[in-house]
Amino acid sequence: MKPPVVRARPADPAALGPAFHSPGSRVGGKERRGSGAWLPAKAAAFGPGATRRPRLGGGRGGRRPGGSSAMGSRSSHAARIPDVDSLRRETGSVSQASLRRLYDRFQALDRTGKGYLSRLDLQQIGALAVNPLGDRIIDSFFPDGSLRLDFPGFVRVLAHFRPVDEEEEGNRDPKEPEPLNSRMNKLRFAFQLYDLDRDGKISRHEMLQALRLMVGVQVTEEQLESIADRTVQEADEDGDGAVSFLEFAKSLEKMNIEQKMSIRILK
């Protein structure tokens, strides 16, 4: 008699609505800046220069040869995104504007204009380099050991972080596969950051590795090991000494994953 392990709980509207920015929410003003871009009225005011903006915003991105080729009017620009429609279907309704934005960003990251992203491109994002999980995050963009990340793949990964839309959730045909941004998929995405060998379990060793990445050097190895032991123990229900995905999800039952793993700008 186990309780249902994971409930796809509806997103708390207050949590995702304007009150999203409660004091202490880490999200900060980040999305706020991006936000205006999503309002069509404002977006129109951008004019032809709009395509350049992501590059400036992500100023760390550096230069891209042939940058001028990315300049263009909005319509022609949108047309150049390969397979827009199928992509939208696949990734749930990532909005047109978001897609355009992402495409700009994608091109900005692709310094050499080769049409796909390599690990190197992502590694050159400044803030990622000092993100303790930077490498794992980058790896998660390259599933199954692929070396190239094309635009649909890029969007597919980012689609996990789209905020959960409650209406959409209600209207969804139960027969359809879960959208990428569902609670379970978000959890799965986080889970695979731990599960390096993809065996569906976080072993004690994997837990320890993750801890090592995330904890400062002041903590000794012994401490880390005992913490890892304890962490695994705490979540491990069937006593196999590892945390399975279901156990992982269960240990996070109380957490508002929908909020924690959503990026507003990806509406």
Next chain:
Amino acid sequence: MGVRGLVPFCPWDWCLLLATLQCCGASSELNRSTDSSAQRELNVRFAAASSQPAEAISVFTLDYDYVQIPYEVTLWILLASLAKIGFHLNRRLPRLMPESCLLILVGALVGAVIFGTDHKSPPVMDSSIYFLYLLPPIVLESGYFMPTRPFFENLGSILWWAGLGALLNAFGIGLSLYLVCQVPAFGLGDVNLLQNLLFGSLMSAVDPVAVLAVFEEARVNEQLHMMIFGEALLNDGISVVLYNILIAFTKMHKFEGIEPVDILAGCARFIIVGCGGVFFGVIFGFISAFITRFTQNISAIEPLIVFMFSYLSYLVAETLYLSGILAITACAVTMKKYVEENVSQTSYTTIKYFMKMLSSVSETLIFIFMGVSTIGKNHEWNWAFICFTLVFCQIWRAISVFVLFYVSNRFRTFPFSVKDQCVIFYSGVRGAGSFSLAFLLPLSLFPRKKLFVTATLVVIYFTVFIQGITVGPLVRYLDVRKTNKKESINEELHARLMDHLKAGVEDVCGQWSHYQVRDKFKKFDHKYLRKVLIRKNLPKSSLVSLYKKLEMKQAIEMVESGVLSSTAFSTPHQAQRTKETKRLSPEDVESMRDILTRNMYQVRQRTLSYNKYNLQPQTSEKQAKEILIRRRNTFRESMKKGHSLPWGKPAGTKNIRYLSFPYSSPLPAGRDMKVAEFTDHDGSDSEPPPIMFSTHSPKESIQERRWAPEVIPMRSLHRAGTPPHFGYRRNASREEHLGRGGRAILRPKPLFHAVDEEFESEEESEEEAPAFGSLLSSELRPGRDCNLSHSPLLQRK
């Protein structure tokens, strides 16, 4: 008399000073009482000594009057510093209350001593001293430490709130107090409208930064942080301008009536004073940025340039009757960006610390004057006026917060929640600014100045002590997220992981701005300003040596801290582990959680933490360095193991602020050529150049590993004997080309030997962690010779 020279009193003086110091040092904890007694003693003795008449040439005399002012000022500052040390020795106090509480207490103490000993305080504080010497450092500091980017992103809201808020407060408080004064029963009939308005304007100078430190740990969101900071920054300027204009009106009013034209002129003047100040500030900011472009050979004067030009902008603005405060703020904001890239690292540090120091000295002095004038007979207590002031201050702040934010929220895509507004309302702490303005009211124009000063003091004490102490708990209470504190270790860990993940993905998505103006400026900046204002080519050696220094310092720190904590904690835990892994007492779990919360890397934030009174090493910077070095470490390991690595072109990226790097440093051609053999110039992951490490015998590589910790900071220093291998050659090439700089850094060896295993354990683990990629960051060295990546997944599959 005349012979009474320097020789006799100097040693005596020093002896006394030393005695004071020793006295203070001996009881190094919170020793305000001893301090005070020591000082009282001193004061008494001096009072006695200086009152003795000198009749003839004496062998031994004392001229206290000669040194009185600097002497006492020095003692005050020392006393305040010692009190601060005590304050921060206690871990809980700084979280409980803002530091201004402490300063006020110290001030009150000095005031009590002076009052008790009937000693006349030196007349240090007067209008010109305040405006010419005490105020500029404070303003400069807050302008310089302002996080520029979020400030301009929220500029509209900040201007709206800080500007209109100050005006609304000033006029609101002034007018409503005027109404109160009309009630005959209160005996305030002689306080006219202008005086009330003036009082309102000085009461509107809030100092909310004082509380920023208190709720820093509560992690208020970035917008809120910026609003409070921006208010602190602009508020002073606005209320001082208003104050000066009203003073001018009052003077005029003494002789003639005020006509509507004058009021209009006053409004126009308000605008001109503000804009003119900003204009001059920007001009001087650019000039000083331009000049620091040429200081590479005489870097010792770099800080001087910064300080003198900021001060000059203040003085020039004041000469023209413009707002010096806004000028110096604008100057600091303008030049900061360019100066930091031009000046050397040491100058940059000097500038930062000196600025903090100056401003804290100024503020300490103001608080001491406040204490001195609190305890004394110069008070006029009028219940009605004081109580109503207190009430109106709160009411008008509430009104202005809720009204102004109600309006501005309509234009914001992400409005301020009611909670945010409550916090802003509650952070309306009055501070040194209000007091100084009240204290400097000319007695000739304000017969009831004493009343104003008393009321100001009451408001300051009330807000600083009551609000300042309760704002932390309030924020924590409002912050719902923090209330369900009892998280399991799993939740704690996973939550942090998700935060990092989210931050990382946000970085991948890039930061999108919808501020066209800002983008335009950025373009303009890149195209023209940077070219003019920033040095063309930094000497490369300094670049490399700087990086080395950073690296080494960090490595030493890491190692040392590792040693410390391992001796401190490891034994009990190990015992625990060997005994029984299953049974962990709740305390152990608690301590684990504690360790985790304290030591897990923080998610990157864009507003750096700001503390008005202290310059902490930014945890984010430290953390970034630590992460980079650890990665580097891993990278070395993986390289030694013979992974083939794709090499990429350097990116002209740049992120970390504290390095003074050019925006895109042109690579010296020679360096490029040297590494060309290792560099895949296509910059792609296509085919990593096949590099074989056949010279490596397994034994050797183990040895290499043992050496690795030493190598991290020092590169090739110890490597001369080892056979050439990949890493070595790469380093050597760089070394040859760039680095005479940090070559001769010698370091006590045993330090590293002692902790070899600490590093080794880490290394071993990293070896096994295939996905812990090997990124040599391009951050620390834009234009560095290589960027590395390898694809662990490939290896795995």
